[in-house]
Amino acid sequence: MPVDVPRQVDHKARRDQIAEALLDIVADQGLEAISVRAVAARAGVSAGRIQHYFANKDELLAYAIEYQDWLVQQRWNEQAWPEGDPTPREALRWVLLETIPRDDRRRREWLVGVAYLIRMLANPNLRTHYVDGLPRLYRLLADLVRMAQEAGDIAPDRDPDREAELLFGLADSQGPPVVLGLRTPEQATAAIDYYLDRLFR
Amino acid sequence: MPVDVPRQVDHKARRDQIAEALLDIVADQGLEAISVRAVAARAGVSAGRIQHYFANKDELLAYAIEYQDWLVQQRWNEQAWPEGDPTPREALRWVLLETIPRDDRRRREWLVGVAYLIRMLANPNLRTHYVDGLPRLYRLLADLVRMAQEAGDIAPDRDPDREAELLFGLADSQGPPVVLGLRTPEQATAAIDYYLDRLFR
DNA sequence: TTTTTTACAATACGTTCGTATTGCCAAACC
């Protein structure tokens, strides 16, 4: 009945398995360590297989961040909002903690994001990921601040956009020290909680 | 009279010229684009010359960030503190604005820092740069906040360490949007000034 | 049942890489 579907193997599954290996390598050795053979070895497949699924290395690199974006999106869609109906403050906290590299999965995502950054400068296709995502996150945070203000939990004289920026900055700047082991995820969480306490009254 | 000094050419000048070329390439193409020949071409020298001054590629890469650290240090030592005897607030603002990639020089420094980050995870020698520098910056900011508190310019109930963290986070998170052209340096400056206005009374 | 297509594995090719080696000129030293 499906027309465009692969005949016998699941193309997406194959591509994703290869992308997984690539992301693993990028996260602990950087983009420079990416070669078709290295990815093949990490994925436990032949280099020929990679060639079969990706026309060239650039396409492979591009697919890998697309895949990572998809992974992140999945997590946000599924388990988005801890339980039932969170307060704006709970939602805010959840979003902020989501951005810090507190476990292996998030650590990998963080490192991959960093690794791709310079590539984005020259490559418009890659830029899109950041250029679309960042303002969306700012907007989400600002909206949550606004909601809390309307509920009377945050002083009305605070500028929601500025507060969003401040919150994001605080969370975002936890990345490097956490990844480098200068600070534990718990300390990073405490830093965020401290400011949330001050913001909410 | 000097004993250990090079005979006729200035070794540091040669090494620095090569490091300059390397940093330029890293900033606009990433670490993956670094090859001995590419650096030689950018520097306008022969590959043999690079081999003469650096035992291998790793040493070259290591020297380049050391050189960048030296450059930054130079700037801070020379023109450190805008004029004469700044107030804590002026000093704070100066330091924060110093971290945002607002011109070509700072933009390069910022991009190189990002590019080296993943390498630092595996290489203890490189880690030192970040691991020493970051807490020092935090301490400087916290000290300035404390000084302003003692002068009565910041409310005494603010925790200087937390405020330093918040300020640094705000400044630090301006990096990606500025580098990617999502935000102008002026907008980033405005964000910092907004929060300084709120912090100081 | 023959033929085509899918899904690879394997190999081959030309290039680029890091680095070792060699050569060579000018200055310094004895």
Next chain:
DNA sequence: GGTTTGGCAATACGAACGTATTGTAAAAAA
């Protein structure tokens, strides 16, 4: 004034690279 040394340029070499090409077993299509 011969010899050593410093400062390179040039070349050489083996490994690794991205990618093109070829081979092949199985499944699908005809």
